[in-house]
Amino acid sequence: MCRTGAGLILALLKRRLWLWQNRLIPSLGLILILPVFIFTMVDLSLKNILIRSLSGVPFDRWVFPGLVFIIASIGLFPLLYRDFFDLRIHRKLLINVALAPYSKRTLITGYLVVAGIEAIIIGLVSTVIYSGLIPFPLTGLQFFFMIFCLGIYLLLLGNLFISIALIVDTVTTIIFIIFMVFLLVLFGNGFIIEFGFFPQAIEMILKWQPLSIPYQSLQLFLSNGMVDWTLISFSIVLGWGWMVLNSMILKGRLRQ
Numbered sequence: 001m002c003r004t005g006a007g008l009i010l011a012l013l014k015r016r017l018w019l020w021q022n023r024l025i026p027s028l029g030l031i032l033i034l035p036v037f038i039f040t041m042v043d044l045s046l047k048n049i050l051i052r053s054l055s056g057v058p059f060d061r062w063v064f065p066g067l068v069f070i071i072a073s074i075g076l077f078p079l080l081y082r083d084f085f086d087l088r089i090h091r092k093l094l095i096n097v098a099l100a101p102y103s104k105r106t107l108i109t110g111y112l113v114v115a116g117i118e119a120i121i122i123g124l125v126s127t128v129i130y131s132g133l134i135p136f137p138l139t140g141l142q143f144f145f146m147i148f149c150l151g152i153y154l155l156l157l158g159n160l161f162i163s164i165a166l167i168v169d170t171v172t173t174i175i176f177i178i179f180m181v182f183l184l185v186l187f188g189n190g191f192i193i194e195f196g197f198f199p200q201a202i203e204m205i206l207k208w209q210p211l212s213i214p215y216q217s218l219q220l221f222l223s224n225g226m227v228d229w230t231l232i233s234f235s236i237v238l239g240w241g242w243m244v245l246n247s248m249i250l251k252g253r254l255r256q
Contacts, residue, residue, distance in 0.1 A: 008102055008110040016079065016114060035071055035126035039133060042067065042192055054196045055223060061137035065146050065218060066191030067130060068123045069153060073185045075122035076154055077161060077178070079115040084165035085174060088253070104247035104254075108162065112243065116154045123150060138222075145221050152235045153214035157185070159242035160211070166249045189215050210238055 020027055043063060053062040102110070124147075130136075138146065160181065168174040187193055189212040195203045206212055217231045 008106060009113050012110055012114040013117070016118060031075075031122055031125055032129070034074065035067070035129045036133075038067060038070060039130060043134070046192065050193075054194050060134045063192060064130060064134065064137050065222070066189075066215070068127055068146070069150060069189070069191050069215060070186065071126040072119040072123035072150055072154060073157060073182070076115050076119035076158055079118060080111065080158060080161040081165060081174075081178075083111060084162050085168070088165070089169060089171075104250045105243060108243050108246045108250060111162070112155060112158045115158055116151060119154050120147065120150060123147075142222055145227075146218055149214040149218040149221075149232075152232065152239065153211065155239035156210050156214070156235060156242070159239060159246055162246045163242070163249065166246065166253055184209075184211065188212065190219065191215065210235065 043060060046063070047059040050059050052058055055062075127143075161178075164174060164177055164181070168177065185191070188206045188209065190206075195207050195212075198206060207216065213231050213235050217228050217235075220226055220228055
């Protein structure tokens with residue numbers, strides 16, 4: 001199982017590398033421009049309104065990890081959308097998947113790992129860019145814990161993208177749903193606006209929706225150095241269970 005999974009991941013990584021090489025300049029341009037664009041739209045505007053966070057941290061420092069999470073979220077989407085929706089509805093993927101010597105859970109895991117690696121790399125590039133625009137606010141330990149929490153967050157978000165891509169069959173519907181997901185990513189995870197600014201009922205809902213939990217764990221660590229292993233373990237178990245569910249959905253699609 002491990003060998004076949006590693007082989008699949010390696011094959012998918014080579015495929016992504018080949019695709020990057022064939023559109024290198026546009027892709028690099030987008031990776032460099034996107035963080036600057038989001039920084040301009042978010043940080044340069046909101047820092048004059050939200051001067052400090054509710055805990056008293058300057059907005060520039062507080063929003064830094066959130067910007068990285070947003071960029072990584074955007075970087076995660078294209079691969080999963082392409083293979084599980086675009087190629088599927090055009091019947092270019094599922095026939096090949098059905099013939100592949102891998103279990104459905106291995107396929108889901110492989111795509112999530114490769115998409116996650118790509119998204120984390122894009123997030124690291126944005127970190128370098130932001131460090132040139134504002135002072136880097138994290139220690140080495142905080143930075144590595146941010147990457148750890150980012151990986152868990154991408155596991156959950158990637159599973160959500162795959163579920164949507166496998167269940168939905170029309171372009172209009174998936175565009176509408178993904179638009180709502182990205183609104184949740186931007187405003188409902190605490191990346192830009194703290195939960196304390198929402199009404200209490202909405203605050204409780206947003207705090208306990210699964211996508212926000214890894215970032216809450218990160219903010220807890222950044223504020224007082226504590227690691228909430230209960231929240232982290234819950235997110236990992238949820239991500240694993242979601243992969244199993246997606247493998248069942250994929251299996252049903254292949255039967256059709």
